Amino acid sequence: MNTRKKIIAGNWKMNKTVSEAKAFVHALLKELGDYSAADIVICPPFTALQAVSELLDHSSHVRLGAQNLYPASHGPYTGEISPWMLREFYCHYVIVGHSERRIHLGESDEFINKKVKAALAASLHPILCIGEALEERQRGIWKEKIGSQLELDLMAIEEKQVVDCIIAYEPIWAIGTGKNATSEQAQEVHFFIREQLTKLFSDQIAQKIRIQYGGSVTPHNAQELLACPDIDGLLIGGASLDVLSFSSIILNKKL
Numbered sequence: 236m237n238t239r240k241k242i243i244a245g246n247w248k249m250n251k252t253v254s255e256a257k258a259f260v261h262a263l264l265k266e267l268g269d270y271s272a273a274d275i276v277i278c279p280p281f282t283a284l285q286a287v288s289e290l291l292d293h294s295s296h297v298r299l300g301a302q303n304l305y306p307a308s309h310g311p312y313t314g315e316i317s318p319w320m321l322r323e324f325y326c327h328y329v330i331v332g333h334s335e336r337r338i339h340l341g342e343s344d345e346f347i348n349k350k351v352k353a354a355l356a357a358s359l360h361p362i363l364c365i366g367e368a369l370e371e372r373q374r375g376i377w378k379e380k381i382g383s384q385l386e387l388d389l390m391a392i393e394e395k396q397v398v399d400c401i402i403a404y405e406p407i408w409a410i411g412t413g414k415n416a417t418s419e420q421a422q423e424v425h426f427f428i429r430e431q432l433t434k435l436f437s438d439q440i441a442q443k444i445r446i447q448y449g450g451s452v453t454p455h456n457a458q459e460l461l462a463c464p465d466i467d468g469l470l471i472g473g474a475s476l477d478v479l480s481f482s483s484i485i486l487n488k489k490l
């Protein structure tokens with residue numbers, strides 16, 4: 236039995252207006268009551284961070300996360316948001332390296348490494364997303380892909396800092412497809428990720444880092460995934476947009 240506290244995060248992606256976000260948070264806090272068995276994180280779009288932050292009142296069990304940052308403190312980067320701007324809203328977490336940004340916006344491992352470092356320097360916990368494409372799984376090269384992402388995205392980060400990272404294994408073929416990785420497939424990859432973290436850092440560090448699974452998580456498959464020894468939490472897209480489905484995953488309640 237490990238001592239890693241589970242962490243369940245909702246990535247809202249480009250969904251919810253400010254008023255929708257407020258209604259969601261009101262209802263979620265009511266559903267969760269004083270629940271504290273796992274760390275809960277919600278990652279709204281930038282436009283709703285302030286409103287959600289005020290409702291969470293930074294004493295709540297539910298923490299705030301952002302979906303992205305730019306790796307500089309300020310400057311001529313039109314349309315970008317710095318780590319310090321996120322800190323102002325009491326963000327604790329920030330998603331980095333999501334496959335949607337790698338694919339649609341061409342983010343490289345080198346750039347993602349800068350973002351991980353910038354987040355850590357601002358005392359934000361990066362949720363670093365990694366994962367293979369369908370074609371890479373079919374060709375049997377998922378270990379090469381994930382191994383290389385881990386090595387490049389965590390390059391030159393010190394042991395004492397890397398423990399503040401959360402790794403999210405999100406197979407690209409499972410995101411938004413309704414076809415989740417089975418608990419056996421996910422556990423196999425999570426075990427591999429922990430082995431790689433041992434090689435890159437140390438066993439002691441690897442045992443501390445939490446590894447989430449993401450990709451078509453629903454109230455029906457969440458508990459089986461969470462029961463795996465190396466799955467320390469979930470990063471949930473679609474099913475985090477609805478209070479009942481998100482809270483039933485957290486509270487392990489039947490819908």
Ligand SMILES: O=C(CO)COP(=O)(O)O
Nearest residue numbers: 246410411450451472473
């Ligand atoms: O990309 C994801 C979370 O970051 C997963 O999205 P879905 O849960 O909608 O498949």
